[in-house]
Amino acid sequence: MAPTPNHSTDMFIRKLGGAARLSDEEREAIAHLPVTVRPLGPHQDIVREKDRPSQCCLLLEGWACRYQLLSEGKRQIFSFHIPGDIPDLQSLHIRVMDHNVCTLSSAVVAFIPHEALLDLTAAFPAIAAILWRDTLVDGAVFRAWMTGLGRRTACEAVAHLFCELYLKLQAMGLARDYAYRLPLTQLDLGDALGLSNVHVNRTLRELRGKDLITLHGGTLEIYKWQELADSCDFDPAYLHLERRTA
Amino acid sequence: MSVHLEPVRVRTGSDDTEGHLVFAADLLVAVLVRLSDDHEEDAGKWFLEAGFDGADDPVKPKFADLDEAQEWIRRRLVGH
Structure with missing residues (x-):
């Protein structure tokens, strides 16, 4: 079945910890987010370093990663992403991308305009707190990866x-x-x-x-x-x- | 800068055991290992198992043949 905007808002609700954690009003607001759903092929850039995106990308299907390219074609992957992740959530508050995000497999993504996300988080601080928490967990995973890169x-x-x-x-x-x-x-x-x-x-x-x-x-x-x-x-x-x- | 090779068998924890010590002016600068059939499309290539001084890289390179490997090691040592 082709993914629909409903599928993407359902995924967003799952990402936020499930419907049980949200009020009727919050769920309703999420259901009305103006998302654009797009299928992508493997190894396709979603957003690039130096871009100034006006939307965030919610991964609905497939895998993605954050990465940076160095000279001589070397690549460092910072993180792997699975459905439910918003790998470029930082672009909501940090204007310029400091790394790239690309698909690793065929994928389906939902683009959510920054403006709509900013309105949502301003109207519903509990949703803003959940997304903030998500970025903190992101930081915890980066710390674990640092240990892995340096000491394992x-x-x-x-x-x-x-x-x-x-x-x-x-x-x-x-x-x-x-x-x-x-x-x-x-x-x-x-x-x-x-x-x-x-x-x-x-x-x-x-x-x-x-x-x-x-x-x-x-x-x-x-x-x-x-x-x-x-x-x-x-x-x-x-x-x-x-x-x-x- | 000239480098010379001495055959050696290396314990890598895999079937990649055929190797060469690489010397520059009698100092050991690198260890090359031939990749076994376990590595499919890379089988037969030479892998920089270890490199010293400038002849190293965080992600170890592979070379199509020993000439290419020696050239890379020479270039790295000269540039260092």
């Missing part, structure tokens, strides 16, 4: 990322039974974790050799969750998912 071995970093993505997807109802679609290449994983694709390849083989995971045909299966989590000191506290899963 390749095996620990990959394991940590797989655990993080599973819990984020599960919280949005997009993964269960310790398996999920992971439409990322070894290059994507390497660019996120500061590893060469050679090291990513060796690491995936090592994790598979220990019967912890398999990554095949774009599907990740985790066979021993606790062992995988223990191997990288994964503590999900930084994801602050209790609100969604409550």
Whole structure:
């Protein structure tokens, strides 16, 4: 079924923690947001560094990432995004983009005009607070990634990322039974974790050799969750998912 | 700057074991490892397993052959 504006406002409500957390008035205001839904192909830029966007992008389907390009074609991926995320939410209050956002897989996005979001958050401070909280959790995830980039071995970093993505997807109802679609290449994983694709390849083989995971045909299966989590000191506290899963 | 190679076997925790130590003026400057068939389209390429002084990069590069690898190492050492 083709995504509709209703689908996008439903996703926005899920993002804000579910209908139960919102008043009738708040839900009504969200339902009337003037969103524009667009399908996008894989590896398509949604917003670029130096852009001055006039809208935010709510991911409805597919995967996206934030990234920056360096000289010699090097790329650093800052974050992976799944349906429900608004990867360029910062553009609501920071005028100029300091990084790029692109799709990694085929995707469907809903563009929400800044003006409408500003009106919504001004009229409903509770919604503004939830979005503010979201940016704080974003910061917590960045801190966890910094630890990964600076202090974890390749095996620990990959394991940590797989655990993080599973819990984020599960919280949005997009993964269960310790398996999920992971439409990322070894290059994507390497660019996120500061590893060469050679090291990513060796690491995936090592994790598979220990019967912890398999990554095949774009599907990740985790066979021993606790062992995988223990191997990288994964503590999900930084994801602050209790609100969604409550 | 001239560099020379000495064959070596390297324990990388994978099937990539065939390697070369790379010396410049008798000082070890890099370790190259040939990528095994595990790496599919990269199989047979030479991977900078370790590099010292300027002959290094945070994300280790791959080279189509040993000549290309040595040229990259020379250029990096001269430029450093």
